[in-house]
Amino acid sequence: MSRKEVEEKLVKLGKKIVSDIEKGNNPAVEIPIRSLSNIVFDEKTRLLKLGDKTAKRYFFNVAQAKSFMQTLLVASFCRDIVKENIHTSIRDMYYNLKRTLEDSDENTFDEQAESDPIIVDLETSLGVLREQLHLIADRKGVVAGNVVVEDRGDEIDWSKLGSGGWSIPSAVEDIKFKKVKADFILVIEKNAGFERLHEDRFWKKYNCILIGTGGQPARGTRRLIKRLSVEHDLPVYVMTDSDSYGWYIYSVIKSGSMALAHASDELGTPNVKFIGLTISDIEKYGLQKSTIKATEQDLKRAKELLEYPWMDYKEWKREIKLMLQKKIKAEIEALSARGLKFLSEVYLPEKIEKKQFLP
Amino acid sequence: MSRKEVEEKLVKLGKKIVSDIEKGNNPAVEIPIRSLSNIVFDEKTRLLKLGDKTAKRYFFNVAQAKSFMQTLLVASFCRDIVKENIHTSIRDMYYNLKRTLEDSDENTFDEQAESDPIIVDLETSLGVLREQLHLIADRKGVVAGNVVVEDRGDEIDWSKLGSGGWSIPSAVEDIKFKKVKADFILVIEKNAGFERLHEDRFWKKYNCILIGTGGQPARGTRRLIKRLSVEHDLPVYVMTDSDSYGWYIYSVIKSGSMALAHASDELGTPNVKFIGLTISDIEKYGLQKSTIKATEQDLKRAKELLEYPWMDYKEWKREIKLMLQKKIKAEIEALSARGLKFLSEVYLPEKIEKKQFLP
Incomplete structure (x- = not known):
């Protein structure tokens, strides 16, 4: 979508309100509902998505007038x-828009927690990404x-x-x-791993694109993975720690997240494969001395992963159960x-050659 | 210091131990003490430094044999x-070195908290930086x-x-x-600020080097600031939030930190100047509506800053007291x-032109 088209969508929204007023209607904006009840896992695309429930936000409504404004x-x-x-x-937007309305004690926004969800309202109702509205998220990630x-x-x-x-x-x-x-994209959760592979010129030796996310990948990094993978038809292999948090990161790269269900089409890459670490790897590669005891929190999250329909693969169930x-x-x-x-010289080449991935 | 020289320092350490053994002496390593009692503020260089107290670590000493090993x-x-x-x-080093000693239940290291301080021991006793030992820290920062x-x-x-x-x-x-x-270096604490200035091509318009630290700068970023400033004789202006944490970040860039007092010569840049935000800026630029109430923690840290000899400037005392x-x-x-x-168009150009800096 071009900048022009995004601008037109915003102008159209404004014109619609003007037309409501001219017709003597109660001006309203229609916004998709984002609560859990309207988040669905779309089996076909294998992505978390918003359902089709929407709500109207009216100007002449005491409970809605402020959020309408x-x-x-x-x-x-x-x-x-x-x-x-x-x-x-x-955050800059919040400061820029915050002011006290004339002849009142009422602020346009009292805190950023009020302006943030409005951005998502616009994203969903206009069908655009926050980045297309020129609102940037924190950067993280290196390639x-x-x-x-x-x-x-x-x-x-x-x-x-x-x-x-x-x-x-x-x-x-x-x-x-x-x-x-490039023949494939290798995404690695840890900065240290990126540095090691980068120093060994892994991307050169194996003709791949190497992406370090530094933990849960930022939106820009997720979008870049998606664009590269789709536009250049490249398989993506993801490497994370062998724990619930690492696997959750994988699931977000693959199927999107509940918080950003409206943006899964742009941010989720359903074809990604998991290259490791798995719990099975620990025995296979003799890492028993290098494991860490799982915390209660780890186990709780692992149980949650077992329930996710988008992680419903027998290979994953086996690994998660092994961890538990x-x-x-x-x-x-x-x-x-x-x-x-x-x-760089044994683990990854072996996994890639033998296609030992989890779905 | 070249790679060869660092290697020689390490070899010399090994040879010294061998010579201790051959002479029938108790093998020992001499290590500077890093506790608060041995951290001094060097008025001449305006840097936090280690004093000259050292301790010996012996092999034949029940309390020291393990850390010696x-x-x-x-x-x-x-x-x-x-x-x-x-x-x-x-972290990779820790995993690489962790093993169980033969015929015992004793591990070389039980957790990374044991191997991390040993690295600093080596840095201080050999007078080299961790990076020169090829041990890298997490990356952060963009330029x-x-x-x-x-x-x-x-x-x-x-x-x-x-x-x-x-x-x-x-x-x-x-x-x-x-x-x-470049005529100067501009360091900015916030990623969002970096993005804004970068998009406005501030570095081009004002012929400067723009560095975004993303919070407390990583070692690599601090070292880069120091190298650029010293090797190319460039003034450095630092911009942080107007709060105790932001000002602490400034003090670390300027004078080093207590935790890394041994590396201040390499990481601290005493000539940096503070461009803002100050508490006075709030009134000057009409930002009263955009302030945040300081927390107890903020006020406590501000009081600590007042006590730091390296922040002992009347301009800073005035600002900190204004905040309190x-x-x-x-x-x-x-x-x-x-x-x-x-x-990018008013605040920074005005401050730079009028040289409105804090020391």
């Missing part, structure tokens, strides 16, 4: 920054590989960035892929017990 | 990775500007990285500055109340 304030703000082609953070992209007029070669790699920006919609030479039974977990770094280059 | 294990590990020219994280660097054989132009910027690596020792065209009196704080984003480009 806030919705229009945010929409108008977004229209301005999209038009001017500038980006900003949701290296045989890829050349064009971004804001610069040509950036991801294979020529030394030890640093390219810091993945918050909004990757406008990035053009000029050259993509052994009450252990292990980090990616545990592989270093077998040598610092074990990850 | 651990010290040599870590030293030997570092010698290997320096020699092989590979880098790794301290843009009219600079070309050489890193691992790649030439990287910081002015041609689109919206992404260059992700600052953990170890910046080996980076060569090929071209540095008004019991408020403000974020960088608060400037957005005056418009999204207020930071």
